[in-house]
Amino acid sequence: MTATKVTPAKTTSNKENLFGKSAKEIRQRLQAIGEPAYREKQIRDWIYVKRVLDFAGMTNLSKALRAKLADAFVIEPPATYHKHQSKDGSVKYVFHLEAGGEVEAVYMPMTKGVTMCLSSQVGCAQACSFCMTAQMGFIRNLSPGEIVGQAFAIAHDQQLEDPFNIVMMGMGEPLLNLNNLMKAIDLFTDDLGFGLSPRRITVSTSGHVRNLLKLGQYPKLPRIAVSLNASTDEQRNQLMPVNLRWNIAELIDACKQLPIPPRERVTLEYVLIKDLNDTPADAKRLVRLVANLRCKINLIPFNETEGLSYRQPSLQVIEAFQAILNRSQIRNTVRWSKGRDIGAACGQLATPITKRGADLRLKSGAPSRKAGSAG
Numbered sequence: 059m060t061a062t063k064v065t066p067a068k069t070t071s072n073k074e075n076l077f078g079k080s081a082k083e084i085r086q087r088l089q090a091i092g093e094p095a096y097r098e099k100q101i102r103d104w105i106y107v108k109r110v111l112d113f114a115g116m117t118n119l120s121k122a123l124r125a126k127l128a129d130a131f132v133i134e135p136p137a138t139y140h141k142h143q144s145k146d147g148s149v150k151y152v153f154h155l156e157a158g159g160e161v162e163a164v165y166m167p168m169t170k171g172v173t174m175c176l177s178s179q180v181g182c183a184q185a186c187s188f189c190m191t192a193q194m195g196f197i198r199n200l201s202p203g204e205i206v207g208q209a210f211a212i213a214h215d216q217q218l219e220d221p222f223n224i225v226m227m228g229m230g231e232p233l234l235n236l237n238n239l240m241k242a243i244d245l246f247t248d249d250l251g252f253g254l255s256p257r258r259i260t261v262s263t264s265g266h267v268r269n270l271l272k273l274g275q276y277p278k279l280p281r282i283a284v285s286l287n288a289s290t291d292e293q294r295n296q297l298m299p300v301n302l303r304w305n306i307a308e309l310i311d312a313c314k315q316l317p318i319p320p321r322e323r324v325t326l327e328y329v330l331i332k333d334l335n336d337t338p339a340d341a342k343r344l345v346r347l348v349a350n351l352r353c354k355i356n357l358i359p360f361n362e363t364e365g366l367s368y369r370q371p372s373l374q375v376i377e378a379f380q381a382i383l384n385r386s387q388i389r390n391t392v393r394w395s396k397g398r399d400i401g402a403a404c405g406q407l408a409t410p411i412t413k414r415g416a417d418l419r420l421k422s423g424a425p426s427r428k429a430g431s432a433g
């Protein structure tokens with residue numbers, strides 16, 4: 059593993075940040091400074107399509123307007139101050155946020171393109187006992203700009219021009235920040251945003267059933283992953299306190315109500331933990347639980363982490379568990395997490411809030427997702 063600290067950055071200004079604002083919010087800000095609302099489309103095109111963050115570079119706006127905008131606003135995604143390169147190709151980014159706190163995101167080159175794992179909250183209130191983020195407790199929700207800013211900064215750093223996949227599986231419970239999550243999905247999917255298909259976005263939940271059903275009504279429905287991790291309520295109560303509010307039966311029932319397109323499936327995540335949920339009896343119960351659910355199961359061998367006493371099952375136990383699912387024709391994959399050597403694997407993300415590091419701020423000249431269109 060290699061860790062990179064980047065050079066200290068300039069301090070940010072007190073001007074309002076347009077990064078992450080919705081179309082409507084930008085129109086309101088323009089009207090407030092006496093400018094026509096239609097400029098909003100031009101500005102969003104520069105920010106997200108051409109990835110130009112400096113008003114001076116927005117060459118289809120008049121010089122006078124560029125100066126006026128620069129007087130009133132800035133365009134600043136969250137700063138990267140620290141990144142860790144894994145030997146498996148993944149990179150963990152730690153973002154220091156102007157509004158307070160730090161979050162982590164992971165860049166993962168896969169056989170079919172790039173996937174980014176992003177955070178939705180600083181810390182998390184869900185208290186899952188196998189997760190390092192839980193140990194931070196809940197600190198605050200991220201704004202839409204702080205969510206999409208993680209992807210923007212990673213795309214800039216990795217010089218990405220092609221569309222990528224997003225998994226909301228970093229720090230936090232995305233469905234407890236539902237309004238900001240939906241605004242972020244709007245920015246990810248808008249043609250004047252990142253232009254991604256909603257099918258490239260996966261939202262993972264610990265099982266907040268009420269908000270899962272709300273998300274199910276959202277027109278730009280992303281893919282859904284549910285963190286199940288147990289075959290009995292007793293086990294799940296121990297692993298995930300959210301189960302005391304909505305038990306496994308209620309969670310599976312909610313999954314069945316989601317308007318998943320005909321050829322798609324809900325993903326169920328099942329972290330395999332030695333001597334806790336990894337027996338053949340667990341596998342058989344799991345088969346029964348999902349009998350009438352269009353799903354696929356990701357089996358995730360627990361990533362052993364300092365500070366957590368759980369252990370990873372042996373390969374033989376993992377294979378025996380999988381064989382039972384296979385015999386029942388339950389679609390499944392064993393997922394070996396990326397970034398284990400840099401603490402970036404599933405369940406390992408956490409930042410001590412006192413940690414501070416050097417700070418790199420994106421300013422301008424980021425690569426455009428439309429080749430040659432940067433102004």
Ligand code: SF4
Nearest residue numbers: 182184186189192230
């Ligand atoms: S697993 Fe997810 S929901 Fe549970 S504590 Fe960790 S970040 Fe929160």
